[in-house]
Amino acid sequence: MTDVGSILVIDDDRIFADRLARAFADRGWTANAAYGVRDGFRTAMEVEPDVAVIDLKMGDGSGLELLKQLRAQMPEIEVVVLTGYGSVATAVDATKLGAVNFITKPAHADMVLDALERGRGEPLVPHEPDYAPPSLARAEWEHIQRVLEDCDGNISQAARLLGLHRRTLQRKLNKYPPNQ
Amino acid sequence: MTDVGSILVIDDDRIFADRLARAFADRGWTANAAYGVRDGFRTAMEVEPDVAVIDLKMGDGSGLELLKQLRAQMPEIEVVVLTGYGSVATAVDATKLGAVNFITKPAHADMVLDALERGRGEPLVPHEPDYAPPSLARAEWEHIQRVLEDCDGNISQAARLLGLHRRTLQRKLNKYPPNQ
DNA sequence: CCGCCCGTGCGACGATTTGCCGCACGGGCT
DNA sequence: AGCCCGTGCGGCAAATCGTCGCACGGGCGG
Numbered sequence A, B: 001m002t003d004v005g006s007i008l009v010i011d012d013d014r015i016f017a018d019r020l021a022r023a024f025a026d027r028g029w030t031a032n033a034a035y036g037v038r039d040g041f042r043t044a045m046e047v048e049p050d051v052a053v054i055d056l057k058m059g060d061g062s063g064l065e066l067l068k069q070l071r072a073q074m075p076e077i078e079v080v081v082l083t084g085y086g087s088v089a090t091a092v093d094a095t096k097l098g099a100v101n102f103i104t105k106p107a108h109a110d111m112v113l114d115a116l117e118r119g120r121g122e123p124l125v126p127h128e129p130d131y132a133p134p135s136l137a138r139a140e141w142e143h144i145q146r147v148l149e150d151c152d153g154n155i156s157q158a159a160r161l162l163g164l165h166r167r168t169l170q171r172k173l174n175k176y177p178p179n180q
Numbered sequence C: 001c002c003g004c005c006c007g008t009g010c011g012a013c014g015a016t017t018t019g020c021c022g023c024a025c026g027g028g029c030t
Numbered sequence D: 001a002g003c004c005c006g007t008g009c010g011g012c013a014a015a016t017c018g019t020c021g022c023a024c025g026g027g028c029g030g
Helices: A014-026 A037-047 A063-073 A088-096 A109-120 A136-150 A155-162 A166-175 B014-026 B037-047 B063-073 B088-096 B109-120 B136-150 B155-162 B166-175
Strands: A006-010 A030-034 A051-055 A078-083 A101-104 B006-010 B030-034 B051-055 B078-083 B101-104
Touching: A006 A014, A006 A037, A014 A030, A014 A109, A030 A037, A037 A051, A037 A063, A051 A063, A063 A078, A063 A088, A078 A088, A078 A109, A088 A101, A088 B088, A088 B101, A101 A109, A101 B088, A136 A155, A136 A166, A136 B136, A155 A166, B006 B014, B006 B037, B014 B030, B014 B109, B030 B037, B037 B051, B037 B063, B051 B063, B063 B078, B063 B088, B078 B088, B078 B109, B088 B101, B101 B109, B136 B155, B136 B166, B155 B166
Parallel strands: A006 A030, A006 A051, A051 A078, A078 A101, B006 B030, B006 B051, B051 B078, B078 B101
Antiparallel strands: none
């Protein structure tokens, strides 16, 4: 397999970061993973990757701050920002700080690479290749999973954040699991 | 009232554009309104405003395209992009094209000015990352708006893509319009 | 001009889901 | 022990959803 570049995945979720890095390796990239802001910055300085994938919310600091510092030190680095939920305000901030693109978890390697490609081109009309729009139920399920994960599985807290009754969340969780 | 600058509102919804422009005028701005891409470009060339507020979806063209052309002709102009639904991808595009900020309708003058202020500052940690998990209803609404947009406002088609009954979509659209 | 198809808006009716109450259990505190 | 929280689940009224149906309007080919 031909080498297509060097990529660094920075996320304090080690399992996720390692999995993503391995997926990039499988696609021919020289892939590394780092677990947190400090580790990410250090590793980036060390391996000088062409591309960095940075999670926004990390325990030891802000991914945006890391993005800023990284691009200050290595202006040619291309950064794709990952986040749990797509916040427009944060997306704007990340873009202003030089991110190539901004996508939401759960993100797999192909989605990141696609975002990288799209982020390189002119941001104009090519709105997007138009995938299948997810059904409402599907979108709801994914959003619930995202928030739930953010609450470390705490159903009561997730229900409060989602603005629905705990009982309702329980029922949704017991009903949906199967298909889309 | 002291003059605080010149602002141009560009939206093909004349009522909305006029109302917004008048609100700016009430706040001391020299305000103009233009109704569409062509009219917007022409008027901008004419009055050379300090700030432009551009709606994204206009009948006679793309607000993004207008943004690009405007900033090519007048690099110092500050542009705030307005859109009906908050799409992260579009927000990224607008920012790359030089928009100062990006906000969703319904937007009143104060929100636009606030966005302008915030957009001018360094986009850093100040207002921390996105620890504002959107409520389920909010996420549902945004997803619906996105798909509806993809369908050019075709409710029947959107309902099919969303996997719900047309009647249900109609009811949701008639109920939610408010916010949160 | 007339069907025909499609999209839209809305009323009505059961079927389903949701909101909100309750209760019981368990774990981690003080 | 008490207290606070989170969890799972039953029940019941209220809201919502799915599914009909009907009317209206706009293209479009015959």
